[in-house]
Amino acid sequence: MPKQKTHSGAKKRFKITGTGKLMKQQANLRHNFEGKPTKRTRRLSQDQVLAKGDAKVAKKLLGR
Secondary structure, eight states: OOOOOOOHHHHEEEEEOOTSEEEEEESOOSSOGGGHHHHHHHHTTTTTEEEHHHHHHHHHHHTT
């Protein structure tokens, strides 16, 4: 049987922690920094745990 390939887009976007949770980069951190407070950009730069429903789909894409 052929092996299941990992989804290339998913492996670039998600990171699995030691406990098995999926981490993602937050949105709104690409441009227009003049209009965003520094406090907000610092908060957005931190990784966030993926929602339970989304994590189920993402794990399948990652072959877990």
